[in-house]
Amino acid sequence: MVTYNLIGAGLIVIGAGIGLGQIGGKAMEGIARQPEAAGKIQTAMIIIAALLEGLAFGALFLGK
Amino acid sequence: MKIAQKTVKFLTIVVLALFTTVGYALESDTKYDSSNDGGRVNTKTEVEEYILHHLKDSHDFSLWSYTSVEGERKHVGFPLPVILWSSNGLVTFMSSEFHHNDDGHVIVEKNGLKFVKIHSKIHELDQEAATVSSDETHHATNAHKVLDFSITKSVVGILLIGFLLLFWFSRLAKQYKTKQVPTGFARVLEPLVLYVRDEIAKPNIGEKHYRRFTGYLLTVFFFIWVLNLVGLTPLGFNVTGQIAVTACLAIFTLVIYTFSGNKDYWMHMIWMPGVPVLFRPILAVIELIGALIIKPFSLLVRLFANISAGHIVIMSLIAIMFTLKESLGVVGATGLSLVLSFFILLIEILVAFLQAYIFTMLSALFIGMAVAEHSEAH
Numbered sequence: 001m002v003t004y005n006l007i008g009a010g011l012i013v014i015g016a017g018i019g020l021g022q023i024g025g026k027a028m029e030g031i032a033r034q035p036e037a038a039g040k041i042q043t044a045m046i047i048i049a050a051l052l053e054g055l056a057f058g059a060l061f062l063g064k
Numbered sequence: 065m066k067i068a069q070k071t072v073k074f075l076t077i078v079v080l081a082l083f084t085t086v087g088y089a090l091e092s093d094t095k096y097d098s099s100n101d102g103g104r105v106n107t108k109t110e111v112e113e114y115i116l117h118h119l120k121d122s123h124d125f126s127l128w129s130y131t132s133v134e135g136e137r138k139h140v141g142f143p144l145p146v147i148l149w150s151s152n153g154l155v156t157f158m159s160s161e162f163h164h165n166d167d168g169h170v171i172v173e174k175n176g177l178k179f180v181k182i183h184s185k186i187h188e189l190d191q192e193a194a195t196v197s198s199d200e201t202h203h204a205t206n207a208h209k210v211l212d213f214s215i216t217k218s219v220v221g222i223l224l225i226g227f228l229l230l231f232w233f234s235r236l237a238k239q240y241k242t243k244q245v246p247t248g249f250a251r252v253l254e255p256l257v258l259y260v261r262d263e264i265a266k267p268n269i270g271e272k273h274y275r276r277f278t279g280y281l282l283t284v285f286f287f288i289w290v291l292n293l294v295g296l297t298p299l300g301f302n303v304t305g306q307i308a309v310t311a312c313l314a315i316f317t318l319v320i321y322t323f324s325g326n327k328d329y330w331m332h333m334i335w336m337p338g339v340p341v342l343f344r345p346i347l348a349v350i351e352l353i354g355a356l357i358i359k360p361f362s363l364l365v366r367l368f369a370n371i372s373a374g375h376i377v378i379m380s381l382i383a384i385m386f387t388l389k390e391s392l393g394v395v396g397a398t399g400l401s402l403v404l405s406f407f408i409l410l411i412e413i414l415v416a417f418l419q420a421y422i423f424t425m426l427s428a429l430f431i432g433m434a435v436a437e438h439s440e441a442h
Contacts (some may be wrong), residue, residue, distance in 0.1 A: 043263075047429065050422040054362035057369035 007041050009060055016056035111383040115376055117330030120184050121161040121218045121306055127299075139164050144220065149211035150188050152177050152377040159214070168196035168204065179210075186212055188324065221301040225290050229283075257353060260285050260424065268428035273435045277428070281321060284313060285424040296378075296409060303420075305371040314364035317427040318356070323436035359430055363381065363423060370419050374412045 002046045027045040109415035126141035143160035152175045161172045168180040171189065178189035180196055189196065198204045215223075236250040236257075265274040266283050291303045303309055331337065333351040336344055341393055384401035385394075392400065 043267075043425075044417075047423065047425060050360070050426065053308065053370075054366040058362060058365050060369070 002029045003045045012056055016052060020049060040045065085414060089339075104340060107386050111380070111387060115379045117184075118300060118379060119302055119305060119372055119375060121216045122300075123162070123181065123186070123216055124164065125213055125217055125220060126164070128165075137164075141385070142323055144217065145215050146186065147213040148173070148179070148186060148188075149213065149217070150177055150179075151210075155179075166281060168198075168207070169197075182207070185209060186214070216300065218303045218306050221291060221294060221303040222309070224302075225287065225294065229286055229290065233286075256286075257282060263442050264421070264424050264428050268425065269432040269435065271436075272310055272437075276324075277431050280316070281428055284316070284427060285420050288313070288367065288405070288423055289420035292419060293413070295371065295375065296412055296416065302371070302375055304367055307368045309369040310364040311360075313367070313423070314360040317363060317430060318360040320427075321430045321434040322356070324431065326437070328436070328438045329434045367419055367423055370415060373406075374415055378405055378408055378412065381408055 023045055027041050030041045034041075089392075097106075123146060124141055124143050126139050128141075129139040132138050137237045143158045146155075146157055146159050148155045148421045155174045157172060157174055162170050166181055166183060168182040168187070170180070172179045178193075180187050182196065182198075184203055186209070187196075187204055193206040196204050196207055196318070204442070221333065232249065232253060236246055236253050239246040239250055245251070260279050260282050264285070265278045269277055272280055272379045288304055291301070294301050295304060325333075333355060334348050336347045339347060363419060381390045381404045384402055384404065388397040388400065391397075
């Protein structure tokens, strides 16, 4: 039973990691293309990362 | 001259940061010394217990503890008042009467009632019972929980920071009456206030309504940020890592955006225009669950989990000096743990700001959605 929980937690972390990597990478690309929009991109990036993180933490929290 | 000044500043920051880590280490170091007396104690379980104990709220303000030469556990700190609403009305006493006992062996008699503390929760013992008996899951069978309004460690933290913020910001506000530019510490606060107003409140809520909500956003931002930072000091506060505290903050935001929502907001939530009528009830259910449950839940879990995780990581890294003592030697294990916990602490200082920023930002975003005005039908 404990191992299933741990596998679930691992899957959550993998998923969240992929998602965060995508957000960060795309934001970097965006900033490289349009450096003048860096502030706006950064804000949007942090909001989306926070939403994703909330989801991942929620899943970990419920799966504990 | 300038370079020298910069170097001094940098060194001060480094020393201060190191001091925090060392303070943390001292706190745990003195606690662990007891594991050496009287046979082998499993370090792993003790570390786990210690971390779990830190994450929970406690009834005493304990700074550190040590085992004296006579083998007696001594606690350094101060007691806090316990305020209970029991079956016999209001009961108050100081938490020192429990003598730091946490497994229900010390019984405090007040107003003809017996109280015990089990796992940081105060229970009222049944009248005829003399000692606590518990079942195999360590739940007491002859005692029940009472309504606890005690000034616990977290409450002390909240009050402390509340009064500190009140003092700082009332001084800042007063300064504008006599001069244009604030002086002293207020000069540090002014750009932060402007940052919250211009970067968080204004773009997310909109030019027309932001003034009404800036007060709340400033309050949560500084409250969370300062409490997060205090949580990193050796005082051992873990206020924003208490789920009750974060839940309360999330409920404040929920109440504010629910009650300031305008006609358009409720219209879009309950009877979404521009969608086939058949889908509208389904969308209404989804929107209502999203607005009333998921939004505050994500707010509260994010803050709670981030801060708890940070505390667990820091304390685990400090515990390296005990768990790896055999394989790396005392110096090696202590060095490793100092280096690792130092850098994690630096990251945690960033996280402390980031979480306060995100909480405020999302609150502003949710409020902005509720008060947004739709100029044209779509």
